[in-house]
Amino acid sequence: MHIALFALDGLFDTGFTCLLDALALANKFASAQEGSAPRFDITVVGVKKKVVTGQGFIIPVKPVTPALKPDWVVVPALGAGSPEVLVPALMRPDVRQATKQLLAWKNDGVKIAASCIGTFILAEAGLLDGQDATTTWWLAPLFRQRYPQVRLDETRMLVPTEVGVTAGAAMGHLDLALWLIRKASPELAHMVSRYLLADIRRSQAPYIIPNHLAQADPLIQRFERWARDRLKQGFSLNDAAGALATSPRSLQRRCQAVLGKSPLAYFQDLRVERAQSLLHGSGMDVEAIAAEVGYEDGATLRTLLRQRLGKGVRDLRADLL
Structure with missing residues (x-):
């Protein structure tokens, strides 16, 4: 399974590394298994040559090219945890360019996923209109008012749809990674969850x-x-x-x-x-x-x-x- 992590400036470091570490761990266990255990081809892509994370780390990224057609594109969250910071961030040129690319991938049949504030970028692209979705619970009022065509349920941790899947707040990135691994191999997902002391949670409700x-x-x-x-x-x-x-x-x-x-x-x-x-x-x-x-x-x-x-x-x- 080829998974492209679509990185943008100011991304939420923890969410991004959760995805990378969980998928890398799955690959490690797949290599140790006999037979044809599934592997994940992970590519970090973006609309710029390098991305600066919310904590100031520089990440080199591969450019998006017409030949790039992954099975899944995952959009990590931006490190913009309040409406006052998030709304201007959604208007940035790189975010606008990203929404156009997400639409192009969707039209090519690529599945698209996002967690936490990353779901706002999917919604900005119109990919969630008429769909069920979840998002980071504390920004649900903003999401609901900004995207009234989306059927939002912020109590859920993971919401699969025909477009792909959305996941909940912050550490929902880990739930999302485990969900993707489980689609390829329940056995691998079980192993990764035990090593990380984590498992897919059904609900955000206890945390709201x-x-x-x-x-x-x-x-x-x-x-x-x-x-x-x-x-x-x-x-x-x-x-x-x-x-x-x-x-x-x-x-x-x-x-x-x-x-x-x-x-x-x-x-x-x-x-x-x-x-x-x-x-x-x-x-x-x-x-x-x-x-x-x-x-x-x-x-x-x-x-x-x-x-x-x-x-x-x-x-x-x-x-x-």
Whole structure:
């Protein structure tokens, strides 16, 4: 399998090296196996002769030529972790040139992947329009507002589509690398994951911080503060809208546009976050925690935690051990 890593100035060093190291490790194990274990031909390409990473390291890259037709192109993230830095970066000439090249590769049948902020470059090219996708969770509000034609679900870690695959934040690059290796050989992927003490994660949900998402919009930030003070009391859309001096419809629409979910769903996210905090540090039993976050019994809370985080109470508490 020929994989081209499409490097751009200011790339996120950790994500880039995660990809390189995981694929190189797979090749090492493939060489040691008897028979015809798959290998990965890795090429670092770009629109410039050399790339300077976010940490200032210089990476020589091969030019993109008409003869270059890899099986997969992977776009590592840019080291631009805030909207104020990312939006101008997306307007750079090299990024614009990269989007045109990605479209050309897609038209030639090349599969395209990206993780973290790299997914923004795919979206800029229009490659994700009408597709399911994920991205770095803390920039999901910006992604959702900038690319309304993409069906974004930032709770997922990996989202395969007909174009290729998108992966989640930061260390999602490693999940992406393991996913690519597994497509070629589940045995190799298993070996690499054991050496790296890592495996493909299904969800970003346990890592999402609701407060960080709320900061993307003044109304949502006010709603978040209002909701935190009322977790025990239950949720009323009319009460929330009245307290925020807006209409229920406007609050619904704003939450959907920024967060991709209803006000009630975000209210439940805050309950889950508070319950997680109490599970980790309070010593309270589940029934007491359920009452603290506004549920009548522990069974309801247990169900919600498993639905949202993919883990039960015992697993969540074991995470701290």
